Amino acid sequence: MGKDKFLNEKPEKLTYSGVFKKIDNWARARSLWVVAYGTGCGAIELRPTFTSRFDAERFGMRMVGTPRQADVIVVSGYLTVKTLKRVIRVYEQMQSPKYVVALGACPINGGMYYDSYNAINRLDLYLPVDIWVTGCMPRPEAILAGFKRLQELIDDGKADGWKKYIEALDWYRGNQRKIIKNWRMPNYNW
Amino acid sequence: MSTEEVRLFIGPQHPGVTGNMSIEVLLKGDTITWAKTHIGYLHRAFEKLMERRIFIKSFPLVCRICVPESDTNEENLARGLEELADIEIPERAKWIRTLVLELSRLQMFIMWYGGIAGSMGLSTPVQWGIGDRDYILDLFEELTGGRVYHIYILPGGVRKDLPEGFEERVLKTMDLIERRLPEYDELIMDNAVEQKRLKGLAPIPKEWVEEMGITGPVARACGFPYDVRKNSPYEAYDKLDFDVITEDGCDVWSMLLVRRREIDLSIKLIREIVSKMPKGEFLTRLPNVLYWEIPKGETYVKSEATRGEFGYYIFTDGSGKPRRVHVKGPSFIHGITLLERLLVGQNIADVAPILVALQICPPEMER
């Protein structure tokens, strides 16, 4: 398979500019592909959001089965340490530009699991979050409103969590390594 | 590609698994030769947290143990605490609880009915199922204020009375769902491809049922009339008239049939409950719940969830907090002991239907 050029290397900073910038942002906002990973209990309200009644597909959103093709990861609620490791890996396998949407109160400050030994308290220490949707659990309307806001941010070119992640990689890595004891992950792929 | 065994992880990020869990399989060609379930992705330490909370604060926690069907948990914990504290609840509260439990069971089964088709790629009933389930969630929203988590059943009864005209709206929704069901049946039951794939898939040996403690629709699909509602009736189930549904095929198709008939049964039961609903109080006054102490004791209460027997093993030690609450989710046995043995020899393509048929719900395995 040959040596992977992106393995163990800091990603170069990607910048988008030029005449296409506006069209790009427009297209990106209207074609958000969400990776199908229900990390927590909020996943149960993602189903109505993406099916008949609330139908997020009319805004161009759809579920995809593999992180490689996804633009958005929805962290649906609390994250345990074990899942956080997988979420980081999924996030790093996604291709830039990519966005993180956090549902519920738990990723903000731990919510009702503030004293749990296995659930993390603040998600934005470990991943750059673009949109927070509050509520436990957020209703499908709230999730749609969150996505709508994300679309506006992308349209304006302000949803730049992924740039931040590349810039402040060491800071994020430090936080991640603090709680994930056994780091058996390759540092790769941006 | 070759005859060597390939190690494959199905999940946690995989569209086919029913939640955040992972199944490690060894593949020889397309056939699974060994399987192992990995759980713990959703472990929030509810049992530990409940030891730190007063009784009434445990209720927002327990409803999160099984996300789609939260009322079973609240009802179990409330009933267990009532038994330990020796509280008698009013008749109407029992009937309201039964109504809520049946509504919750019905919405879960409807979602499941679409889901079994979705596990094989037929996405139309999935969309319908989740859409039609929302009619019931709307009823819940009117009754409790929440779509998914209700925190409605509390020790001593229920949180508030049924709103004006609620019964009629329940009946109307039942009519609506009953009208929709034939369309599902045409797509799922009468579908040649579906029958071809599910009939005879993953047969469970009958002797496993008692030995492993398989419960719920899976046991009933093997011919065991195991239904907690009938075996050890709780709330108002002893006053309802119904028979335990069994099928004799032991395979996924029988599980599908059992659940399909369960939908009809639930609709019938809901109608019966509404017609028999007594008048009266809906809540006994408890002592101040913030300083509520329950004498030392232990008990095991159980109820019938859609997936099987849901049990709560509760210890109190005379203080204001539970000593320990051990939650027995039916998926623990189905998802680890049964699944690991059942998957051996199956085709990789059948993993998703089997997972859905056993109705494995990861959060109740690891709490």
Add this chain to the structure above:
Amino acid sequence: MGVKIFYAFIALIGGIAYGLLLGGISRKITARMQNRRGPTVFQNFIDVWKLFRKKTAISHGVMFYLAPIFRLLGGAGTFLLVPIVVGNFYLSNFSFGGDLIVIMYFMVMGCLGMALGAAESGHPHAPIGVTRGLAQMAGQELPFIISVVVLMIVDKTTSVEGIVMAQQGGILHWHIFTYPFAAIAAFISLLGMMTSYPFEIVMAPQEIAIGPPTEFSSTFLSYMFSGRSVFAVAKYVLFMDLFLGGATNLLWAFLKTFLIFLWPLFITDVFPRFKLEQSVSFFWTWPTLIGLIDLLRIYIVR
């Protein structure tokens, strides 16, 4: 010749656009079927543009990079060899005598290139998907080849243009009416080629994530996307030429391809998928037997 290349290029762009539009329409119809509104019909254009402008940072070797190109080339090659409007200088593309065999070769080539690249990607789902895809192809090609052989024998030509010419002179001269069994076999085979639902076992999201293209992203995926669209259009046009009497002008071409496009769409929303063995054995029994009826008939008649 230069002019011809230019017009073929225009036709190719048009083919891709038409394919993407048909994809959007199918998404819309599926959504309506499922009681919801669905995306706009132009959603696929937005998707392709977004994917095209996304960065990629995955490398799995040269074959991995080449696979989407192969896929696009296979689709474009098939499309360019099929005459859209026979006899029209601008719209008959590069069809020449004996081209039916070349078309069949091109149809396989795209899939094979895809298979090589996917196998290179190292993701365990990809080889499973590839083996499934190759087995499935062996299944669906058999009835198609039988019905094509029937047409070749009765029309005594191997060129698509010749077959179209043989069908002129009224609606009852179309092969779908003169050789209905061969047509049925071929149209069932089309379900497999279009990965329509009972036979959609290669991607199978619930089983092997999405199979061969699991690792492909961004620009590569947009190539694959457009390749798939133009490939679909090529197949519609080919079936139109073989069985529906070709087209005399562009309007007829749109109408007839649209009719053919509706056929897999009706099937796809009401069936779950087969398993691999079931799918292949289905192709090797029913459509094959039906196709053989016509082969036998012309053998007896001669």
Add this chain to the structure above:
Amino acid sequence: MNIIERLKERFEVLIAEKKRKDLLIIETTKKGLIPMLFYLKEYEGYRTLTLISCVDWIEDKKFQMSYILWNFRMKANIIVKFMLDRENPDFETVYKLWPQAEAYEREIHEMFGVNFEGNPTQNEELILEDWDNIPPMRRDFDTLKYSMEKFGEREPKSRINIRKEISEQYDEWRRK
């Protein structure tokens, strides 16, 4: 002769309490447990093991192990329990009697540190990953303290303040 008397005749029964009409609680000793479970399974028809549970009575320095069995014909549950020394929590597996005991024991081993001799998989991680402290379900494990040390304190701040603080930290990091 009811089941309590039959059990008393054969085994050492410390406490026998009829909790409900379908729930019986029996306390026995560590030595008598497995023969009693075997007897209940083979002769009394309690063929199904529903749950194995463990409770930490830290003030008595004991773990209480409970085995809940279910009789399909009598429609009755029985809880068989015994006290296990907390300092030295060694016991045997009942994996040979019921296959699902393997997973239950694995969980209890992970959560309480009880050692089940003969269980083939008890040392594999079931729920926790890379755990670095005493088994978490023990009473002397302080989950709030652990959570604050590992995941940071939960301050009663508004979301905006947290956002601001994060961006300050981020800016500081950038200046470096």
